[in-house]
Amino acid sequence: xxxxxxxxxxxxxxxxxxxxxxxxxxxxxxxxxxxxxxxxxxxxxxxxxxxxxxxxxxxxxxxxxxxxxxxxxxxxxxxxxxxxxxxxxxxxxxxxxxxxxxxxxxxxxxxxxxxxxxxxxxxxxxxxxxxxxxxxxxxxxxxxxxxxxxxxxxxxxxxxxxxxxxxxxxxxxxxxxxxxxxxx
Numbered sequence: 001x002x003x004x005x006x007x008x009x010x011x012x013x014x015x016x017x018x019x020x021x022x023x024x025x026x027x028x029x030x031x032x033x034x035x036x037x038x039x040x041x042x043x044x045x046x047x048x049x050x051x052x053x054x055x056x057x058x059x060x061x062x063x064x065x066x067x068x069x070x071x072x073x074x075x076x077x078x079x080x081x082x083x084x085x086x087x088x089x090x091x092x093x094x095x096x097x098x099x100x101x102x103x104x105x106x107x108x109x110x111x112x113x114x115x116x117x118x119x120x121x122x123x124x125x126x127x128x129x130x131x132x133x134x135x136x137x138x139x140x141x142x143x144x145x146x147x148x149x150x151x152x153x154x155x156x157x158x159x160x161x162x163x164x165x166x167x168x169x170x171x172x173x174x175x176x177x178x179x180x181x182x183x184x
Contacts, residue, residue, distance in 0.1 A: 048086040048099070053179040055088035055097055070100060078113070081105045095170030096149075097180060107160040114155060114163060118142060136181045152177060156184055 050057050061069060066083040080102040088097040104110040121131045121144055128144040128151060135141070141154040149169040156162035164184045168176055 048084055048101070049183050052088050052097055052099075052183045053176050055090055055095065055176070057086055058089045059085075059087035061085040066100075067102075070102060078102065079104075079109070095168070095173075095176060097169075097176060098167040099180065099184060100165040101156075101184060102163045103159075104161050104163055107155070110155045110161050110163050114142070114153065117153060117163075137178045139181055141177075141181060150177070152181075154181065157181070158184070 048057060048060055062084040063082060066085045067078075067080055069085060070080070070083055071077050082103040084101050086099045086101070088099070089095075102113070104113050118131050120126060121128045128146040131142050131144045133140055134143050136152070136154075137157075139154060139157045141152050144151045144153070149167050150173050151165070151167055153163065153165040156164050162184075166177070166180050166184075168180070
């Protein structure tokens with residue numbers, strides 16, 4: 001007589017119900033892992049939202065690394081308590097939102113930083129020009145001209161010690177700008 005695999009193991013047969021329970025348990029674990037680690041947005045210790053409008057957070061640099069990149073962009077040391085740089089993109093290409101957030105530490109420090117940015121752009125010698133104030137979602141925002149997109153900077157309506165710089169590329173600029181100002 002030929003023995004099946006079920007009969008060989010400890011001489012016991014496993015019922016189809018037991019096999020189904022094992023299969024469902026394994027399938028459940030695989031499904032949980034897929035949802036948790038593939039479909040869920042990355043967890044972040046910063047206050048960077050996972051989505052701005054329909055754009056998803058795709059890259060995040062925080063802390064000392066972000067401060068170093070901000071200093072390198074400016075060619076000088078910017079006094080910030082903390083910073084992060086967030087990149088947002090849609091699933092299938094198109095528009096892009098880059099956000100640089102600097103924690104200045106106080107409203108006074110944030111106002112000073114914004115004023116230095118405006119004066120630096122007015123002075124010339126930077127890739128940006130023509131700084132002007134506009135109203136976005138009821139907040140004062142500086143807009144400036146530059147190559148490769150639309151550029152905005154402002155003191156966060158959520159935290160008056162936070163300075164935000166936005167770079168928007170692609171279509172949907174006005175709606176995306178409003179969503180970004182509300183998010184940051």
